[in-house]
Amino acid sequence: xxxxxxxxxxxxxxxxxxxxxxxxxxxxxxxxxxxxxxxxxxxxxxxxxxxxxxxxxxxxxxxxxxxxxxxxxxxxxxxxxxxxxxxxxxxxxxxxxxxxxxxxxxxxxxxxxxxxxxxxxxxxxx
Amino acid sequence: xxxxxxxxxxxxxxxxxxxxxxxxxxxxxxxxxxxxxxxxxxxxxxxxxxxxxxxxxxxxxxxxxxxxxxxxxxxxxxxxxxxxxxxxxxxxxxxxxxxxxxxxxxxxxxxxxxxxxxxxxxxxxx
Numbered sequence: 001x002x003x004x005x006x007x008x009x010x011x012x013x014x015x016x017x018x019x020x021x022x023x024x025x026x027x028x029x030x031x032x033x034x035x036x037x038x039x040x041x042x043x044x045x046x047x048x049x050x051x052x053x054x055x056x057x058x059x060x061x062x063x064x065x066x067x068x069x070x071x072x073x074x075x076x077x078x079x080x081x082x083x084x085x086x087x088x089x090x091x092x093x094x095x096x097x098x099x100x101x102x103x104x105x106x107x108x109x110x111x112x113x114x115x116x117x118x119x120x121x122x123x124x125x126x
Numbered sequence: 127x128x129x130x131x132x133x134x135x136x137x138x139x140x141x142x143x144x145x146x147x148x149x150x151x152x153x154x155x156x157x158x159x160x161x162x163x164x165x166x167x168x169x170x171x172x173x174x175x176x177x178x179x180x181x182x183x184x185x186x187x188x189x190x191x192x193x194x195x196x197x198x199x200x201x202x203x204x205x206x207x208x209x210x211x212x213x214x215x216x217x218x219x220x221x222x223x224x225x226x227x228x229x230x231x232x233x234x235x236x237x238x239x240x241x242x243x244x245x246x247x248x249x250x251x252x
Contacts, residue, residue: 012152016171016172017169017170017171017172017178017234018169018170019168019169019174020146020150020168020169020170020177021150021166021167021168023146023170024146024147028160032156038162038200040147041145041147042145042146042175043143043144043145043146043148044143044144044145044146044149045142046142046143046144046204047142049168049176049177049178049199049200050174050175050176050177051146051170051175051176051177052143052175073175074175078172087216105145108143112153112168
């Protein structure tokens with residue numbers, strides 16, 4: 001994947017794009033190879049079309065009691081061999097991470113966004 | 127919607143973001159109020175998270191024979207009252223618009239992108 005990405009680094013190609021409905025449901029692993037969960041959905045800025053967060057979901061039973069963890073989009077790194085995203089994220093870090101119940105949609109305002117980015121040690125770019 | 131958007135123009139708020147799985151399936155109308163179809167999915171740049179196109183779908187029967195029309199994201203304007211997107215697009219313009227069969231995924235490269243944007247009279251921004 002690295003070689004392919006490098007070849008196409010100058011111009012966009014089909015390998016640089018992914019369909020929204022393929023992101024949803026995609027498995028998420030950490031660098032240690034542990035499966036963390038799946039991407040439930042992601043939040044997009046209506047006007048600019050910029051993805052802000054992807055919601056990592058896990059736990060619960062048949063969707064009940066499941067929790068969503070908003071992850072900054074830039075943390076996601078697609079791994080073709082794994083067929084999923086790989087993120088630099090220790091399981092223990094998720095213990096205190098920002099989250100919400102699957103049936104809740106929190107107010108994704110600037111304060112919330114800064115909090116999420118800060119938690120993962122990233123600069124909020126907007 | 128205009129007033130609300132204006133109030134929040136300086137900072138992002140929950141009203142500025144939309145979930146990917148809410149975009150999918152959303153109806154699309156033109157300014158004349160005609161329903162053009164629905165958004166099937168949208169294509170996102172894997173690395174930057176920038177939405178490039180939304181696929182407008184219509185026609186066919188039970189999904190068979192349906193065609194997808196890639197629309198530049200910037201054409202989409204969400205209308206709260208209609209509960210759907212409103213685009214500046216005469217039905218006749220779709221007759222010769224770039225399209226592909228629903229079960230095909232064309233090579234969304236730069237050439238394809240420029241062609242789509244040019245067809246709708248927009249400058250390709252990447």
